Amino acid sequence: xxxxxxxxxxxxxxxxVFSLAACSGNSNDDETTTAAPVGTTPIAKDAxxxxxxxxxxxxxxxxxxxxxxxxxxxxxxxxGLRDDQVIEKDEIPDSDAPAVKAALDELVNAGCNIIxxxxxxxxxxxxxxxxxxxxxxxxxxxxxxxxxxxxxxxxGRIYQARYLSGIAAGMKAKEINNPNLGYVAAMDVTxxxxxxxxxxxxxxxxxxxxEAVVKVSVTGSxxxxxxxxxxxxxxxxxxxxxxxxxxxxxxxxxxxxxxxxFGCGYNSDMTAQAPxxxxxxxxxHWDVYYTTAVKEVIDGKxxxxxxxxxxxxxxxxxxxxxxxxxxxxxxxxxxxxxxxIMSGELVVFAKGMxxxxxxxxxxxxxxxxxxxxxxxxxxxxxxxx
Amino acid sequence: xxxxxNFFYAAILSGTPLLFGTTGxxxxxxxxxxxxxxxxxxxxxxxxxxxxxxxxxxxxLAFLVAFASAALGALLYAFLTITLKTNQNVTGLTLTTFGxxxxxxxxxxxxxxxxxxxxxxxxxxxxxxxxxxPFLSSIPYIGKMFLNYxxxxxxxxxxxxxxxxxxxxSKTGLAIRAIGENPSAADAAGIxxxxxxxxxxxxxxxxxxxGGAYMSIITLNGTWQSGGGVVGGYGWIAVxxxxxxxxxxAKAIIGSFIFGAFTCLQYYIGQFSFLPAFxxxxxxxxxxxxxxxxxxxxxxxSSVNSKKISSxxxxxxxxxxxxxx
Numbered sequence: 001x002x003x004x005x006x007x008x009x010x011x012x013x014x015x016x017v018f019s020l021a022a023c024s025g026n027s028n029d030d031e032t033t034t035a036a037p038v039g040t041t042p043i044a045k046d047a048x049x050x051x052x053x054x055x056x057x058x059x060x061x062x063x064x065x066x067x068x069x070x071x072x073x074x075x076x077x078x079x080g081l082r083d084d085q086v087i088e089k090d091e092i093p094d095s096d097a098p099a100v101k102a103a104l105d106e107l108v109n110a111g112c113n114i115i116x117x118x119x120x121x122x123x124x125x126x127x128x129x130x131x132x133x134x135x136x137x138x139x140x141x142x143x144x145x146x147x148x149x150x151x152x153x154x155x156g157r158i159y160q161a162r163y164l165s166g167i168a169a170g171m172k173a174k175e176i177n178n179p180n181l182g183y184v185a186a187m188d189v190t191x192x193x194x195x196x197x198x199x200x201x202x203x204x205x206x207x208x209x210x211e212a213v214v215k216v217s218v219t220g221s222x223x224x225x226x227x228x229x230x231x232x233x234x235x236x237x238x239x240x241x242x243x244x245x246x247x248x249x250x251x252x253x254x255x256x257x258x259x260x261x262f263g264c265g266y267n268s269d270m271t272a273q274a275p276x277x278x279x280x281x282x283x284x285h286w287d288v289y290y291t292t293a294v295k296e297v298i299d300g301k302x303x304x305x306x307x308x309x310x311x312x313x314x315x316x317x318x319x320x321x322x323x324x325x326x327x328x329x330x331x332x333x334x335x336x337x338x339x340x341i342m343s344g345e346l347v348v349f350a351k352g353m354x355x356x357x358x359x360x361x362x363x364x365x366x367x368x369x370x371x372x373x374x375x376x377x378x379x380x381x382x383x384x385x
Numbered sequence: 386x387x388x389x390x391n392f393f394y395a396a397i398l399s400g401t402p403l404l405f406g407t408t409g410x411x412x413x414x415x416x417x418x419x420x421x422x423x424x425x426x427x428x429x430x431x432x433x434x435x436x437x438x439x440x441x442x443x444x445x446l447a448f449l450v451a452f453a454s455a456a457l458g459a460l461l462y463a464f465l466t467i468t469l470k471t472n473q474n475v476t477g478l479t480l481t482t483f484g485x486x487x488x489x490x491x492x493x494x495x496x497x498x499x500x501x502x503x504x505x506x507x508x509x510x511x512x513x514x515x516x517x518x519p520f521l522s523s524i525p526y527i528g529k530m531f532l533n534y535x536x537x538x539x540x541x542x543x544x545x546x547x548x549x550x551x552x553x554x555s556k557t558g559l560a561i562r563a564i565g566e567n568p569s570a571a572d573a574a575g576i577x578x579x580x581x582x583x584x585x586x587x588x589x590x591x592x593x594x595x596g597g598a599y600m601s602i603i604t605l606n607g608t609w610q611s612g613g614g615v616v617g618g619y620g621w622i623a624v625x626x627x628x629x630x631x632x633x634x635a636k637a638i639i640g641s642f643i644f645g646a647f648t649c650l651q652y653y654i655g656q657f658s659f660l661p662a663f664x665x666x667x668x669x670x671x672x673x674x675x676x677x678x679x680x681x682x683x684x685x686x687s688s689v690n691s692k693k694i695s696s697x698x699x700x701x702x703x704x705x706x707x708x709x710x
Contacts, residue, residue: 061496061500230648234391
């Protein structure tokens with residue numbers, strides 16, 4: 001009797017294993033036999049599933065992932081999706097390809113129709129998975145890869161907001177009569193996103209304070225609070241009076257506050273963290289894109305085109321000016337420049353811009369150049385190291 | 386010259402948490418316990434110290450709680466390895482994982498509770514401002530380089546020196562060294578092996594915890610950062626520094642500040658105009674590699690140099706079974 005029970009148990013276990021294997025085989029077959037291009041068949045609103053990959057925790061209270069998570073939540077509320085229709089996988093390190101793929105597997109298996117990846121290095125695994133699962137839409141923020149079936153790219157003209165924050169920073173620098181401004185940069189001159197941001201900031205500064213110099217300190221990491229603290233301190237030591245930043249935490253702003261100087265944050269309004277120092281920050285409204293994209297999928301109107309929104313779309317902006325800190329007239333100056341950028345009267349990376357080596361750019365930069373080819377600092381930007 | 390002084394000053398500040406970690410680990414290793422949980426204990430101290438500072442606004446309580454919490458973590462390690470004789474490497478690594486995990490989770494809970502990144506009041510932070518000694522702090526160069534730090538820089542150095550003196554001159558120090566070299570001989574000589582091992586591990590762990598609190602409170606300007614970079618690897622550098630300092634907390638003072646200098650070199654070297662341009666303009670990654678390159682070189686030198694008697698405690702990493710003579 002005992003032996004029989006054992007045999008029965010083994011048989012049942014085997015049956016379970018085989019049925020599982022059969023299931024997964026089937027589902028793969030299903031996925032490769034579609035006819036209509038993905039995104040063109042409408043999906044019922046209460047049937048759609050959205051997946052998201054985040055690099056740090058969705059419980060963060062400021063910074064990059066916080067901003068994306070806010071965007072996803074706003075999208076969910078705007079479209080009236082249920083909690084179980086949005087699956088957010090957080091703390092997926094983008095340098096760990098197996099972890100990224102495992103998370104993507106999980107989202108695909110959960111039946112997601114569209115998957116957003118928010119960090120740069122999710123790019124290659126998403127590219128690979130887009131080919132493997134042509135029925136699922138993959139949408140990647142930052143980066144530069146896409147295909148013409150089910151993989152697009154989304155990013156924004158954050159340089160426009162950096163230019164505006166540059167105006168605010170420049171006016172403050174002029175008010176305190178210190179032409180040295182500091183910039184904590186995550187990556188070095190070869191990274192077009194970071195370098196373009198620094199140049200845009202410097203152009204904004206120079207538009208109100210022509211003799212100002214922006215000193216750049218590179219940490220080599222998107223999120224390393226200790227390095228950001230040391231880099232910020234080095235900029236203070238180098239005599240800077242205003243600190244701007246392209247890194248995830250608010251450490252440069254709290255360092256500025258500690259040293260009784262001023263600053264412009266990034267990603268979210270950092271006035272809360274450094275009320276005595278922070279002027280304003282370039283910020284994202286990710287919900288603008290997320291809502292549009294998911295709405296398109298629901299309506300069956302999604303196309304594999306890349307998204308590059310700016311001030312005009314309301315996709316990026318500057319956070320409210322902290323009047324307690326900002327120089328007089330900052331708000332008006334920023335608003336005026338904002339209107340000019342939106343009307344097209346003011347082009348940030350315009351013809352006639354002088355590079356640090358003295359050569360002059362002979363045309364307005366194209367979008368392709370802005371996203372991938374700014375690998376030089378402009379005149380008035382110096383590397384502090 | 387001003388650039389160099391700023392660099393020197395930044396190096397001392399970066400080296401201070403390393404000095405706490407290294408001193409704590411030396412105390413533990415001298416008694417034969419290889420505690421790889423330094424990173425975890427520093428994290429525990431970082432969270433506990435920060436939380437207490439945020440809630441009570443008392444500097445004394447903050448660092449006391451940081452010490453006690455990390456010591457509790459070390460007690461766990463001590464109980465497992467000394468009493469239950471578990472493998473020291475595995476237990477230490479577990480303590481690291483545990484410490485990072487629990488501090489991150491509690492950190493998130495704290496952040497949620499505060500509805501934003503928790504910040505310690507500026508009154509609290511002003512108590513940790515650099516101490517201005519009348520006349521002395523304003524001596525050109527020397528004043529800024531040696532006499533104008535926050536109190537915990539001096540505390541770290543004093544603790545390191547006191548522990549070095551204990552090992553060199555006191556009977557307790559001799560007893561601990563004996564245990565580290567040969568616990569059965571020490572036992573035969575009537576030294577309470579278990580008691581000494583427990584005390585060294587726990588006090589050492591507590592000192593590591595102060596280092597963690599130093600990072601979350603002082604290095605990061607009194608704002609809790611949930612990004613996960615609060616301690617971020619300093620505990621591991623401290624473990625390597627123990628070897629660099631050849632198990633002497635006096636040498637650890639120099640070692641920590643050298644490593645501190647390497648971690649901030651990249652931000653200052655560009656301003657050293659006396660250096661040739663190609664050195665000033667090397668990629669950032671080269672500078673980030675330097676501390677680890679230095680560790681590798683030290684390890685190679687200390688392993689090649691076999692003639693000299695090794696300063697590593699002989700029973701390091703081995704559990705002591707009294708019945709196993």
